[in-house]
Amino acid sequence: MAGNADPLSPRAKLAVTAGKAAAAVSRAAGRGSGSVIGGRVALKLEPDLLGQLAQHLDVVLVSATNGKTTTTRLIAEALRASGPVVSNALGANMPAGITSALAGGSDAKYGVIEVDEKYLAGVARDTTPKAIALLNLSRDQLDRAAETRMLAEKWREGLSGTKAVVIANADDPLIVWAASSSPTVVWVAAGQEWKDDAWSCPACGGVLQRPGDDWFCGECGFRRPAPSWVLNGDYVLDPHGSAWPIHLQLPGRANKANAATSAAVAAVFGVPPQVALERMGEVQAVAGRYDVVNYQGRELRLLLAKNPAGWLETFSLIDAPPAPVILSVNARGADGTDTSWLWDVDYGRLAGHPIFVLGDRKLDLAVRLEVAGVDFQVCESVDEAVGMAPAGRIETIANYTAFQDLRRVVGN
Structure with a gap:
């Protein structure tokens, strides 16, 4: 838990210093922020560094095919109502980039971390998160990423038995399949515009039936879980049935869905929906997007x-x-x-x-x-x-x- 920080080991401190030096050299050479090379150098010197950096933080992991960076930013803004946050807000979302980000947040209470889909299970193992947000899975980077059903299976195996509260999109069958092995899941009706990767049942391969906003497999009974948070137009309904207005500067239905999920995550940490959503409304752009x-x-x-x-x-x-x-x-x-x-x-x-x-x-x-x-x-x-x-x-x-x-x- 936050506040019970053990100091970093001498080797870890050396690794952080070396990583920052490598990042500074990279920046001076005009090769970007240096966060990735800095993280790689640091992890070479101390492979357990990510776990050590995360041990004093309440960690949230965010993973998806689309919306990771924006949702990470919205959650970070919401949690700042309750304490200082460290985040990889610019999207360096593999272990090296995540390590660099956390190395700069020694005073933080919360770590809000965007994670590349392939690395989610490993980063979850290393950082012992308190919450994991799963937004959607669809085809992406066809030469690199596994077929979506295989990726959902890896998440399902990797998150099996996790102590984290998993906040998951009830409208995406692949996400539901991935999250269903977790003991504690908060389901969010965040919607699913793109359905072309979710016509077959991830549990048995049967054809999914999609009456209205519902979905179910007629062969094995796998079905959409009942959500406790619901995106309804310009409002998010919380588990008590209260409707909270979403006033974002970011455009589009997808960002309202990201805000609904972010409100559910913030509630896990005791930040009320009204406070969380007001803070999200201050975000104008995310890493240049929507500018x-x-x-x-x-x-x-x-x-x-x-x-x-x-x-x-x-x-x-x-x-x-x-x-x-x-x-x-x-x-x-x-x-x-x-x-x-x-x-x-x-x-x-x-x-x-x-x-x-x-x-x-x-x-x-x-x-x-x-x-x-x-x-x-x-x-x-x-x-x-x-x-x-x-x-x-x-x-x-x-x-x-x-x-x-x-x-x-x-x-x-």
Whole structure:
């Protein structure tokens, strides 16, 4: 528990110092924040460092295919009502990045940690979390990630018997399957827009029936659990039936779902929904996502979408035609090098928008748009696209490294 901190071992202190030095060298060389290399150096010197850094914290882990970074930020803001928080708020979500983040939080009471899906079970073992939030699972980084059912199975095995309170999305069958091995689960009706990875029963392989908002397997009886927290329009209903308004500056239904889950997590730590949601309402942008920036005399809104489920949610945010849209796709290591997922996205929804296509894999995207029957123009640079775009705020949608490229260009 927080407050009963044993001091770090001498070896762990040395590892933290060495990690910070490596990070400083990396920053000085212009190679980013240095958090990953710093964490790697520190873990080499003390493999148990993550566990030692977490021992004095009440830890929350957040994992999902979409919404991890935003939900981590919302939970962190909510818990600050109750004490200092350390968090990997910029999304370095593998063990090295998590270690770096915690090394900077010696005075914190809470650790709010975003975790890459592949590493969840291991990080849970190392950090002994008090709460784990599981939001959704869908296809992503096809060259790297396991098939979604296999990933859900790994979570199910890794979290079996955990002492943590698991806060899980009752509307995603894969999440329900993954969480069902945990002794204490708080179910949240957070919704599921993208259903194409959850038509078969994760328990037996049968076809899931989906009447209305419900779902169940007609063959083995696996079914949607009764939620105790419910997202209902612009409100979240708590377990007592009280409705609390959600006033976010972040746009879209998906972020209301993230807020509902975050309110359920905050309640585990004694932060009331009203206080938690008020604090979440102060968040304007998360690591550049949703920011509106001025560039070359134009307004650009920066939106991140990394996989089919993310693109589907993002399309619901953009202004109606004829709002101009810039789409940028890369396929570097952090994105996943397989772009076949483009064919799972319904780009027909962009019909009527002037579309400008950028990025390392702009031709892959161009072929996809051609088949979708959507008009577009391929551009060599952001400047060219902005110069060609008709009047109105420009909606820019990019996958992970393309989003970082875009932020560097527009100065965000």
